Amino acid sequence: MEYLATRGYRCVAPDLRGYGGTTAPPDVASYTAFHIVGDLVALLDTLELAKVFLVGHDWGAIIAWYMCLFRPERVTALVNTSVAFMRHIMIRTGPDFVNPIEYFKRAYGPNYYKCRFQEPGVAEKQFAPAHAKRLMRQLLCHCFSHGVFCDEEMDDNKFPTSPLPPWLTEADIDYFVTSFEKTGFTGAINYYRNFDKNCELAAPWADAKVQVPTKYIVGDDDITYNFEGIQEYIHAGGFKEDVPLLDEVVVIPGAGHFIQQKLFH
Structure with a gap:
């Protein structure tokens, strides 16, 4: 953001609902793609911004794809990282x-x-705010590396808190920890609990482009670049279609x- 700002761009990085300084509604149904895109449109209206360059990563990328489907008139251009547009898991198609x-x-x-x-309360036992520092270190250092996400409990024996990579500092970890100690992880996890609902709601866009x-950017060790069939989809024409x-x-x-973080280190 500092790099872009020095070149004359106004940069806005909102905390989406459930994160950081934004409120975290308790109801799972409050985290659909329609709610989040609606939040973004309301933010643009409040800031009196008719159109923006949109940049997304991970769930931010998923929301950015939905925003470009639902409200393309508000987006000048898109740079999405990590998560490609995946119609077969984003939209009910037939x-x-x-x-x-x-x-x-x-x-x-x-x-x-x-x-x-998916089951409310189960993941929260693992992702308790009291464990935020250990969890953040393990997630950032281990669990999204080499095309896999750890599917079992993130215990210290299997995923020890090894030294941080060069792109991550203790100050970064402390910032994330402070945020999640305040909000808990439920809001973030509720995004995953709306995968099926998002598809149902997006059904009217089944044939939309x-x-x-x-522009799409991804690391070759990213978990999302190693989903079943995704590389063929990205490079063999389906993505472009x-x-x-x-x-x-x-x-x-x-x-x-x-x-x-890797690119800007």
């Missing part, structure tokens, strides 16, 4: 459609983290999930 959570169960088993996150100029104004796909060798 009678043979499999809900995302069922898709993930079939592909990766019931212990896959997206599946384990992402009609926004787009769904995102006709896709300008470029950039794959960063040796980069994992947190690509923005």
